[in-house]
Amino acid sequence: MSHPHPAAPRRATITDVAREAGTGKTSVSRYLNGELSVLSPELRARIEAAIGRLDYQPNQMARGLKRGRNRLIGMLVADLTNPYSVGVLQGVEAACQALGYMPLICHAANEVEMERRYLQLLSTYRVEGVIVNALGVREETLRPVGDGGIPAVLVDRMVEGLVADMVGLDNTAAVELATRHLLERGFDDIWFVVQPFERVSSRRLREAAFRAALDGQTRARGHTVVLELGDAAALEETLAELDRAVEAVFAAQPDFPATDSRRVALFAANAPVALCLARHLNARHGASWQEHVALLSVDDPEWAEFAGITTIRQPTYQIGYRAVEFLHERIDGVEGAARDCLLPGELIVRASTSR
């Protein structure tokens, strides 16, 4: 039986290569850093051969220590089960590749304590910058970051008291777009369903935009409902409230369940909320729940298409890509006021809001 990991015969170092090539470390270092012009073709060939023979790979840690930079950036993700995060991540990865960074992905899994831990860890590993999809808003836990600390770029939401660039959806325009769509389609009872929003800027903006969009007209009525995904009891209660509202409208309609008599729409502020609502509606009304209520959501998770719900798709890839570009500039020493980059959402109309 072979041993999967026999006593590893210590990796070759630059010194080994120098000896093997019969030269000094300096020349090898020059070779590694592409300063080919100052190397005789002959020596260059010897070094190349030695590297091949020893299977030498330069130690990035040592490089980083000496150079004072390691091309590492941190990416702190609040919740990887949210497809939004994965989308952003892909943009981040692409940009890192293009700009020569290595992203260290950290997943806080919705735990503030994790967020703190990872931020601390990234700091001790001397990452050159961080992209933060923050959980909460407590400035304290983000202290090592931003103004005066590690360069940082925020994604999706701002953090109170933290001066930093930020990239995200143009929430106001997106929600306006979606609400107009619902009004055009003739829904006259619209429930905006959102997680507690006081402390999360993106949610706050979406809710405000929803109310603002309804202010300009009188035909439809708008309501905001707060959904506590983490609290089973509160959740139950809120869903029951929504059910009552939906059914009250039905009671007033003689021709139920004709498709074009629907008048109630639920507007989910993000994918987790949409999933929760879809689950509930499906459990309560069966597969044909869409005959009872319309559902629209910010975020366009993979299941939205097959569930046939209308969504506002966020440009997640671009958000991630842009965030890295911002960060790159800051790392390069660009100074100046914090910048915001708001990218537009795209309305994807599906069966759930058609009549």
Added chain:
Amino acid sequence: MSHPHPAAPRRATITDVAREAGTGKTSVSRYLNGELSVLSPELRARIEAAIGRLDYQPNQMARGLKRGRNRLIGMLVADLTNPYSVGVLQGVEAACQALGYMPLICHAANEVEMERRYLQLLSTYRVEGVIVNALGVREETLRPVGDGGIPAVLVDRMVEGLVADMVGLDNTAAVELATRHLLERGFDDIWFVVQPFERVSSRRLREAAFRAALDGQTRARGHTVVLELGDAAALEETLAELDRAVEAVFAAQPDFPATDSRRVALFAANAPVALCLARHLNARHGASWQEHVALLSVDDPEWAEFAGITTIRQPTYQIGYRAVEFLHERIDGVEGAARDCLLPGELIVRASTSR
């Protein structure tokens, strides 16, 4: 306007702390490493104060360089959009936390070239081990890893020619369980739908188990269909083939669409396949597609519950956790033959396979 990142005033080093505390670096180092017994309370207090005053954080890179280990492990994920991966990741993170490792998460996004790049990168950063959810099977791209290289643990699938521990689902038992369920429910035409499986061990095992499970009986007929998710034309063709098969059975049934007359079941080998099928069926038959065909899937993505499809849930968290434990042992120098850890799947029965 404030500058988000003013010229950072160089982070404090251990030397700075030593000077500030009026002592030598050694004592500070001892303090940092918890060798409190050899420090006079008085000195200890001075160091503590100095650290606080300078907001000192030890540089992990330098530590790692000197110590020869940096507590970093790599986690190479083939596809983060697959909820399976996110599940595994959460187990990995928990175990890392418990065992004192910092996971570097790398996302190959289904690109072999990315996989190669990241593996190379992890190697140059001198991670102490890697957990690999490999994409393909080409031994070449995994060369720096495993036998003789960096300690490695495989997740979900093996890699031909690579001797390493591996953790994953007990595919044979899981598929057997699911197939028996379908047989018990009286389906007599079962289509196992899977991505190209020759080169991916987990898919191969699932397909083989499916055929084996049908071998023991004669009532139901089993078919294996290969779905090429990446190739639109081939995909179309395959879906059409499935449609014909499903409808041929219907044609032979006079009492369509009475629910309990269904006799065809689709068995998706994983979540991406299941999503593709659900999308297609929904587009073709509308929201009530479940009256036409049954659907069962390995993997239990978040949308499975609300779509009401029966699944085999993989113990993703445990898989990730166990993988880190294995790796930890190897890093600690445990030798011996490569081990396999096969964890059981759980059958979650939902509406899609009820009668």
Added chain:
DNA sequence: TTGTAAGCGTTATCAT
């Protein structure tokens, strides 16, 4: 109990 000095694997400085 405390401190000095060597060295981890690089790169930068300065000679040659």
Added chain:
DNA sequence: ATGATAACGCTTACAA
């Protein structure tokens, strides 16, 4: 064109 040599920030003999 090439190569000693001194850092980078830390740990660890080895002294004192």
